[in-house]
Amino acid sequence: MAHPTISEDIPPMYENIVKGLWPVLLRTWRHDWQxxxxxxxxxxxxxxxxxxxYLDGFTLAQFLISQGRxxxxxxxxxxxxxxxxxxxMTGTGQIPVVRGSAQAVQAYEAALDAIERGDCICVMPEGTLTRHEDLWPMPGKTGAARIALSTGCPLIPIGMWGTQDVLFPYRGVTPKPLPRKTIKVYAGAAVDLDDLRGVPMTGGVLREATARLMDAITVQLERxxxxxxxxxSNDMNGEH
Structure with a gap:
């Protein structure tokens, strides 16, 4: 797989990290990206x-970088x-969040600004590692849907599988890369939110948008x- 071409203006540190890590990441595990x-x-x-x-952030980043984002x-x-x-973190343009504080609102506004600049914002709507016994998604928090509805931007659902074989949730922090694992990242079409745009962003609207998102992520994970x-059907979506 060729070295990716990043289509955006990115900080030099980000570009240097990608150049340094890309060959290593390609040899660490097999990739099934769709x-x-x-x-x-x-x-x-x-x-x-x-x-x-805990490897999901790196895995998702690698997939997106492979697509030039x-x-x-x-x-x-x-x-x-x-x-x-x-x-x-600062050199690559990541956005700090202080949960449960006024600064969390500032982080949300920073995310909106980043979308308006044309950036890719990554969110894991569950807010934490899944606690489902079979590692299916838990109900999502509404932050991702709120950003998409506020900006009108696409909301892309992605299912990841295989990272738990390298580093299982809640079982230590030592990766087990051998034998070499296959990491799957499957992206789907943007979640259809057209009927929810341009209406008051009530709690009900956010929950519906989030339910659609989590269903779409689950479809990709099933694949x-x-x-x-x-x-x-009995899941209740979270608030954020």
Whole structure:
């Protein structure tokens, strides 16, 4: 797989990290990537994925970079206080979030600004690693849908599978790359929100948009796993 061409203006640090890590990442595990045609080649959009491993952020970023897009995350503010990590987070344009504070609103506004600039914003709507016993998605929080509805940008659902074989959730922090694993990332068409745009953004509208998103993510995960997800009809979507 050739080195990706990033289509956007990105900070030099981001470009240097991609150049340095790309060959290593390609040799670390096998890749089954599908749906790249659904990733917008230009303009702002939200990429929303399930969350099954601490490696998911890196995996999603690698997939998006392979499509020529430089992902930006709404990241926990604590990461920006860690020596070395802070420089990387700020140098690559990541957005700090202080949960449960006025600064969380500032992070949301920063995400809107990034979309308007044409950036790719990555969100894992569950808000944490899934606690479902079979690693299916939990109900989503409404942040990703809120950004998409506020800006009118595409909301792309993505299912990831295989990262749990390298680093299983809640079972330590030591990866197990051997034997070499296959990591699957499947993207789908943008979630249809047309009927929800241009109307008051009530809690009901946000929950409906989020339900559609989580259903679309689950469909992609079903494809990646080759399995049918359990019935989610009794799930209640979260608020964010």
């Amino acid at each position: 749906g790249g045609e659904h990733i917008p080649k230009s303009g702002g959009f939200v990429a929303a994925a399930n969350h099954i491993s 430089a992902p930006r995350y709404l990241a926990k503010s604590a990461l920006f206080g860690m020596p070395g990590v802070k420089r990387v 990646a796993r080759g399995e049918v997800a359990p019935d989610r």
